[in-house]
Amino acid sequence: MCAYKSRKTILDAVPRYEASSNVDFVKQSTLPVLREGKEWYIEFYAYDPAICRLRRKRIKINRIKKIKDRRAYARDVISRITTQLARGWNPWIAKDVGNLYEFESVCNSYELYIDKMFNGGYFRKQTYAGYKSRLNSLRNYAKTIDKIHYLYQFDRPFIVRFLDYNFIEKDNGAQTRNNYLSWIATFCGWCVEKNYLQSRPTDGISYIDRRHIRKTREVIPQDIVRKIGQWLEVHDKPFLLACYLLYNCFIRPVEMTRLKVGWINVKEGTITIPDDASKNHETMVVTLPIKVLRYAMEIGTFSAANSDYIFSDKLWPGVNQIDPKIFRDHWAKVRKALNLKKEWQFYSLKDTGISEMLESKMASITVRDQARHSSLAITELYTRHLQKANKDVLDWEGSL
Incomplete structure (x- = not known):
């Protein structure tokens, strides 16, 4: 039979610890003893990571x-x-602490993994940068705002709080919230694959319906598009070529950073985008309007080597690959000079070009192929941007 000890004596002997992510802290415990009195119970203390002390x-x-x-x-x-305690059991965690992982250590392992994937060419620069950015944001949140030390604390309620923090408190858009959820699901899948987790805590967390996500960018009026072209022709000739490719050829900014001079076939009036440079991971051929080809010739694009990037340092052809952010920086100068609305973004030129082609009665299938959409349904989404009344309907005189 175990001897009776006063509760005060035990509590006085219970040490308190500073918050720590050391697994050895979780193994701290006292031996169980029997308490006899009005109530009989077995009592012991074990480290609770949630309060950072023995409980x-x-x-x-x-x-x-x-x-x-x-x-x-x-x-x-x-x-x-x-x-059980000797084997590493902890009553506040309900799992063996011998198999307990520190959250920061798991994040470090994941970071090494994505570094390896990027250096091996399996991740594109944009994908890699996005993963690193979201990982750093999650780490900072777990260290300073909603502190956790162990991977078991990275559960569904924690993830929901993190998503709400980014969506509500940081006032990010619904698409950003969805992007974070998508990345966390990928991170959790990696943890399951490495046996850090038994299942993905993101299961059951819903995405915000894309139909409720309103784009912050708008189609640019035709007169404003002309003013932009006129200003660039005087002040930023290489950026005008980038605007031409986005507006007429619907080549995405990140794809433009990978384009090489030799991919343009002047005789055929086309540019081939290989699968390893295309966002869709498919080799595609895009038509270059004669106007765009002539302008590229005027500014000396074809004087560069075939292996040169079309857009390199200062957006002139060269050997260095640039970051897509440079296009946004150049657009910021245009916006400031012409006092453009914030909703008229660089990528708005793509929306504007597609909408104008559809409005000109060009066949939807032609626009689909030029925009490299996977289906006509995606192309026809751009018809919602058309604000002008349909002339055929305006002139319609029916029997009634």
Whole structure:
């Protein structure tokens, strides 16, 4: 039978710890003892990571009527708990701490993984940068705002709080919130694959319906598009070529950073975008309007080597690949000079070009192929941008 000790004596002996991510802290515990009195219970202390100190655990045994049987039962329970604690069991975690992982250590391992994937050419620069950025944001949140130390604390409620923090408190858009959820699901899948987690805590967390996500950019009026072209022809000739490719050829900014001079076939009036440079991971051929080809010739694009990037340092052809952010920087100068609305973004030129082609009665299938859309349904989404009344309907005179 275990000797009775006063509760005050035990509490005085319980150490308190500063917050730590050391797994050894989680193994801290006291041996279980039997408390006899008005209430009979087995008592011991174990480290609770949620409060960063030892926390008392009590198991009541009053339900056993006979004193002799109660003490025998207590000896058996104390023996089992002592063995479990020695093996690393923690009552506040409900798993063996011998298999407990520090959150920061797992993040470090994941970072090494994405570094390896990028350096090996498996991740594109934009994908890699996005993963790193979101990982750093999650780490900062877990260290300073909603502190966790162990991977088991990275559960569904924590993830929901993190998503709400980015969506509500940081006032990001619904698409940004969805992007974070998509990345976290990928991160959790990696943790499951590496046996850090048994299942993905993101399961059951819903995305915000894309139909409720309103784009912040708008189609640019034709007169404003002409003013932009006129200003660039005087002040930023190489950026005008980039605007031409986005407006007429619907080549995405990140794809433009990969374009090489030799991919243009002047005789055929086309540019081939290989699968490793295309966002869709498919080799595609895009038509270059004669106007765009002539302008590229005027500014000396074809004087560069075939292996040169069309847009390199200062957006002139060269050997260095640039970051897509440079296009946004040049657009910021245009916006400031012409006092453009913030909703008229660089990428708005793509929306504007597609909408104008559809408005000109060009066949939807032609526009689809030029824009490299996977279906006509995607292309026809751009018809919602058309604000002018349909002339055929305006002139319609029916029987009524």
